[in-house]
Amino acid sequence: MSRWKKRPAGSTWGDFGPDDRLGRVNLITAEKVKQGAAEVKEGRSFCLSLPLEYPGGNLLNPRRFPPQLFAVVREGRPNMALPLSMYDPHVTDVSSDDAALLYLQYSTQWDSFAHIGSMFDADGDGTPERVFYNGWRGGSDIPDVPDRNIGEPRLERFPSPGTEALGIHNFARHGMQGRGVLVNLKDAVGDKRDWVGYDLLMRLIEAQKVAVEQGDMLCLYTGFGDVVMAMQKKPDLHRLENSCAVLDGRDTKLLNWITDSGLSCLIADNYAVEGLPARESDSGPVEGSHAMLPLHEHCLFKLGIPLGELWYLSDLAAWLKQHGRSRFMLTAPPLRLTGAVGSPASPIATV
CATH class of the missing domain: 3.50.30.50 (Putative cyclase)
Structure with missing residues (x-):
């Protein structure tokens, strides 16, 4: 069943199939x-x-920040240039492992x-809906995230589905x-x-x-x-x-x-x-x-x-x-x- 009854003028909606994502x-x-x-x-x-x-x-965009690099923790220690001989005196390996927070x-x-997307009347009933390419819907296909007050946006985040x-x-x-x-x-x-x-x-x-x-x-x-x-x-x-x-x-x-x-x-x-x-x-x-x-x-x-x-x-x-x-x-x-x-x-x- 099509997700839309009316597509935007000049669009490609449906041209690559009703469920196209590409x-x-x-x-x-x-x-x-x-x-x-x-x-x-x-x-x-x-x-x-x-x-x-x-x-x-x-x-350029106040909501986006540079990446932050972190050392992965290995048994309570930052795992950067860490000699593994501290766990076994016969082991010669030196290990590094890190993580990043990316926008x-x-x-x-x-x-x-x-x-x-756009507020567009894809249902043809005179009421615009939150719609994205090929009729995929905001609130379901592109899920909502529950709103709440937050502090510093760099530190507090809304988990995204x-x-x-x-x-x-x-x-x-x-x-x-x-x-x-x-x-x-x-x-x-x-x-x-x-x-x-x-x-x-x-x-x-x-x-x-x-x-x-x-x-x-x-x-x-x-x-x-x-x-x-x-x-x-x-x-x-x-x-x-x-x-x-x-x-x-x-x-x-x-x-x-x-x-x-x-x-x-x-x-x-x-x-x-x-x-x-x-x-x-x-x-x-x-x-x-x-x-x-x-x-x-x-x-x-x-x-x-x-x-x-x-x-x-x-x-x-x-x-x-x-x-x-x-x-x-x-x-x-x-x-x-x-x-x-x-x-x-x-x-x-x-x-």
């Missing part, structure tokens, strides 16, 4: 993996992740479809490996904050001779990763909010192109991929019901396109530009953490 990730087929592998000419790999402790602090969307990351329906583990199980394609936005925009809509993106795609085909994972290089790295974990919020290109989520032509292009994933080296807060429309302030994150709504909620944020694309972009290329093999699995809404990623590009 969206356009379904387009990363065996053929796309072979196409990605065919781009490997030099056997050279590029790390596309920031260090997990970057950007540093919590200025899963702090640094280089994937967003799952459970990250952003996770979401089997749309958790990040679905991407991990499928395998996020195929052909990556890069568009260099920094070449046109430089380091200044600028809104990139359909017209500018198409000019750059044409000038850089980039072809985006069905199932490709599109990466947008803005230079934001360089800005973050240069701050050495001491971010300047004003500079971060005024640096580098961002996609214009209010540009209808851009959203339509994302739909028509057939791309499977949308990735950038900046925070959120789109500009925050979203700009006003060309005709003035946006009125009536609308998304605060229009590109997130379009990709995660309507189309089932995962978003990758805060990737480090600088070295890869420089190499591709030097060699007149735009395609590469991209391997970018998230953690197979059942039910998680997002995940750190350690993507690798191979050329």
Whole structure:
């Protein structure tokens, strides 16, 4: 039985089956993996992740904090460089073992479809419900967590039941490996904050001779990763909010192109991929019901396109530009953490 009677206009709900959890990730087929592998000419790999402790602090998002490392306790002692001979004089081993507290969307990351949904009348009865991609429901498929007053958010946490329906583990199980394609936005925009809509993106795609085909994972290089790295974990919020290109989520032509292009994933080296807060429309302030994150709504909620944020694309972009290329093999699995809404990623590009 379908979970919805009405789907959002222009969405892919139901296109991959009534219980689909992968969206356009379904387009990363065996053929796309072979196409990605065919781009490997030099056997050279590029790390596309920031260090997990970057950007540093919590200025980009006050609800997300850097990772904390802990030594695992072994019989009352911190198990770091611990000689095991203290338990048996004949044993020569020295052992280390640690643990980490991670905010899963702090640094280089994937967003799952459970990250952003919408108040939408999927039942067709005139009353909007909390709905996510393909009609999966907030409150059941993406469970509620009981509310209570808390103190310091870094120290007190709400245990999460996770979401089997749309958790990040679905991407991990499928395998996020195929052909990556890069568009260099920094070449046109430089380091200044600028809104990139359909017209500018198409000019750059044409000038850089980039072809985006069905199932490709599109990466947008803005230079934001360089800005973050240069701050050495001491971010300047004003500079971060005024640096580098961002996609214009209010540009209808851009959203339509994302739909028509057939791309499977949308990735950038900046925070959120789109500009925050979203700009006003060309005709003035946006009125009536609308998304605060229009590109997130379009990709995660309507189309089932995962978003990758805060990737480090600088070295890869420089190499591709030097060699007149735009395609590469991209391997970018998230953690197979059942039910998680997002995940750190350690993507690798191979050329």
